[in-house]
Amino acid sequence: MARVLIQRGHCSRRSGATGTSGEQKQVTRIAELAAPWLEQHGHTPIVLGADEPLPSGDMFIALHCDGSVNAKAGGASVGYRNDEKSKRAAQAWKAAYQRRGWPFGFRADNYTKALSQYYGTGWAAKKGIPLAFIVEFGFLTNAKESAWLRSEAGETAAARSLVDVVGDVLGHPNSELHNGSHSEVDMLKRKDAGANVGKWQHRLNQTGYTPPLKVDGDFGEDTEKAVRWFQRRFGLDETGTIDLTTAVQLQAMAHGMAQHQ
DSSP states (O other), rough: OOEEEETTTTTSSSSOOOSSSHHHHHHHHHHHHHHHHHHHOOOEEEEOOSSSOOOOOOOEEEEEEEOOOTTTTOOOOEOOSSSSSHHHHHHHHHHHHHHTTTOOOOEEEEGGGGGGGSSTTTHHTTTTEEEEEEEEETTTTTTHHHHHHHHHHHHHHHHHHHHHHHHHHHOOTSSSOOSSOOOTSBOOTTTSSSSSHHHHHHHHTTTTTTSSSOOBBBBBBBHHHHHHHHHTTTTOOOOOOOOOOHHHHHHHHHHHHHTOO
């Protein structure tokens, strides 16, 4: 069971940084949808306003929607402090959000030094919360993205993506789908072999790699090409190895594809 802190961006503020028009209402709606689903999966969600003190927890997620004077600006994004664990969790959320139906792509990640005290990530660090990141669900000032985000399908996808990332990173106690951590992967690379390699070959095939890999447990040239293809597809470092960041996204995508087949 995980304690998941969900901070509703800008909420409870009436002056100062109050966010993009409609942002507070939108992120509140998403948080209200996600919280009971997290409870069903065995977690303890704690929904907070923007300036409320943080209790202890296992994961902190700040919910936001973007805005710009440029009506064509668009794309979802993530922000995180400069730590690898939070980066991995943020990347896993991007995979979950896309899997749930987000159709408009992503902007570059935000991992500037400002995030050390930005939108609660600094507070989370001081509380010893090991995973803290920010999600921007998309631009409310972009007509197409706004229409999607305000729809029932968009709100559901956004909320489900939060539930998914908790399961993908921390596991869901009440779910057979997410049955633990990704400790089965330290790093798999060229010339490795065994049943574990075969599992990831199968998952690469599930995500649409063609021609499908032969699931033979041999991490050879073809498997490395498939891994690089997947990493390019989701904006990961193109290493050709299955590290934890790649594994999190690959397992999330493979599970999602399997559910829809």
